[in-house]
Amino acid sequence: MEYSRTETKDMFEKIAGHEQVLFCNDPATGLQAIIAIHDTTLGPALGGTRMYPYESVDAALDDVLRLSEGMTHKCAASGLDFGGGKAVIIADPATDKSPALFRSFGQFVDSLNGRFYTGTDMGTTTEDFVEAFKETHFINGIPEEYGGSGDSSIPTAQGVLYALEATNEHLFNSRDLGKRSYAIQGLGKVGYKVAEQLLEAGAKLFVTDINEAAILSIENYASGTTGELKIVESDEIYGVEADIFVPCAMGGIINDETLKQLQVKAVVGSANNQLSDNSIAEKLQQSGILYAPDFIVNAGGLIQVADELYGPNPKRVLAKTKTIYQSLLKIYQQAEMDATTTTDAANQKVTHVLEEQKHRNNFFSRKRRPKWEVRE
């Protein structure tokens, strides 16, 4: 096969900010995956694996590069000794899953020899990683019965609720969740749990999901609570008049098009990479919409999977996840004091942490095995 020089050069330009990108190809199981390691200054890379039927390899590569960079920010902002990484499997989670595919993926993860730890993300579940775990121990968030910390979407959802409380406190001088209205996009592992708790608190919810079963289930759940529920179509969710928009599905959903439609006072959700590009942070600010940086809001799952390597301990995880409340309040205050965006305020913290640690590590020493890796 002939390789074009130009394309190769373009590829290196594309991944210039990353340490390593691994394409995983296993025709026997149908596995096509990309693992991206962004930055291991703080420790081995850590990040979930997304399964999605990307329309092209380029789209998958773009997604994994952005997601893994986001993990570097998330680890640094949460004070964790891990770097940024992420993986994507190019396949439809509804039809293409098999134990063999996840075992094959586990073998590729193992080949990185501890430079990359992974677990669930959009489209994957803890059960999928029980298969991968048969091939590698560099897996987090496996079920409790296998010695893991279990479903990381539980602390992620908890963290989103703390972030909503902080936002309510900042905007309305009361952290009470029940007094407000929310527009939730996506009722998956995270969004559904957030919706449940908000309904229990008596809040008013507008929700949407492309999965009919999730809609039926939340309707059923709402009927036993004091909360109010209204189902809206996928494309209507952006224009809903509510206090807070809570994106819990895919990334890139705040863009020039959707920004015009937003009728909320804040955006606070679990979705990774919510802003289509950096300019949107400023545009949100100009529109008077408070933006809670996604990598602060959705750090609960990461906190749990990072903590799991010390041995599962839900109490410790909850205590660490609670810090999201104060972190976010501080970012809101810092942004106001500096007259800057909340994203800039959060990124300043990340830059500071990475700069501080750079002297400790060089590219080769970063490959070290973490000292707590005693399970093998």
Ligand SMILES: NC(=O)C1=CN([C@@H]2O[C@H](COP(=O)(O)OP(=O)(O)OC[C@H]3O[C@@H](n4cnc5c(N)ncnc54)[C@H](O)[C@@H]3O)[C@@H](O)[C@H]2O)C=CC1
């Ligand atoms: N699971 C976790 O612990 C963490 C998740 N996140 C992020 O939060 C987001 C949600 O994650 P999960 O709940 O784990 O994923 P999931 O796959 O369990 O749920 C996603 C939900 O969004 C729905 N959806 C997809 N496209 C939609 C559309 N156009 N309109 C409305 N609904 C749509 C799906 O039907 C599904 O119910 C993702 O962006 C993920 O990267 C971030 C940190 C941790």
Ligand SMILES: O=C(O)CCC(=O)C(=O)O
């Ligand atoms: O939540 C997880 O299982 C890993 C962390 C992660 O991938 C994320 O925060 O996006």
